[in-house]
Amino acid sequence: MKKILAFTGSNHSKSINRQLLQFALELIDKRSFEITEIDLRDYSPVMLSLDEEKQNGLPAETQKLHELMHNFDGYIIASPEHNSSVPAFLKNITDWLSRKELKFFNEKPVLLLSTSQGGRGGKTNLAVLESVYSRMFSAKITGTFSLPSFSQNFQDGKIVNDEELNLLKEEISNFSDSF
Numbered sequence: 001m002k003k004i005l006a007f008t009g010s011n012h013s014k015s016i017n018r019q020l021l022q023f024a025l026e027l028i029d030k031r032s033f034e035i036t037e038i039d040l041r042d043y044s045p046v047m048l049s050l051d052e053e054k055q056n057g058l059p060a061e062t063q064k065l066h067e068l069m070h071n072f073d074g075y076i077i078a079s080p081e082h083n084s085s086v087p088a089f090l091k092n093i094t095d096w097l098s099r100k101e102l103k104f105f106n107e108k109p110v111l112l113l114s115t116s117q118g119g120r121g122g123k124t125n126l127a128v129l130e131s132v133y134s135r136m137f138s139a140k141i142t143g144t145f146s147l148p149s150f151s152q153n154f155q156d157g158k159i160v161n162d163e164e165l166n167l168l169k170e171e172i173s174n175f176s177d178s179f
Contacts, residue, residue: 006036010080
């Protein structure tokens, strides 16, 4: 059985990306995959600073997350888009992880998800994450899924737009088949 680590790149307590992630996890075959969802807020270090690192070393939160990530075979990450880019919260965590080990994804499969209230659904953020995670951090990106207009397409804990639902199922299938 393959082990999947799932988390959202949001530090908002009512994150719509967390809702999307939890729905996506329901679509995965539990007979083939053991899924662990974590809250990255539990691993949130101080803002990256080389002075901080020189004085105090790598934050304990980063050490714990790095060790945890090595216990998994793949990752599903849902991230909001802030000003057409990666949220500072997620970027800070990945920046610290890269100080421990640059290629921390170790060629393991990664599925990237995003949603927003707007019509693009976080596509710009996904493009940035896909590029940086694959090139810099050695992630094997199996696909991306963007859900636009969250309030219209996601209700009562699920995607209600059949076309979008089928696209998500296809990306989950691609991710599952990549092992």
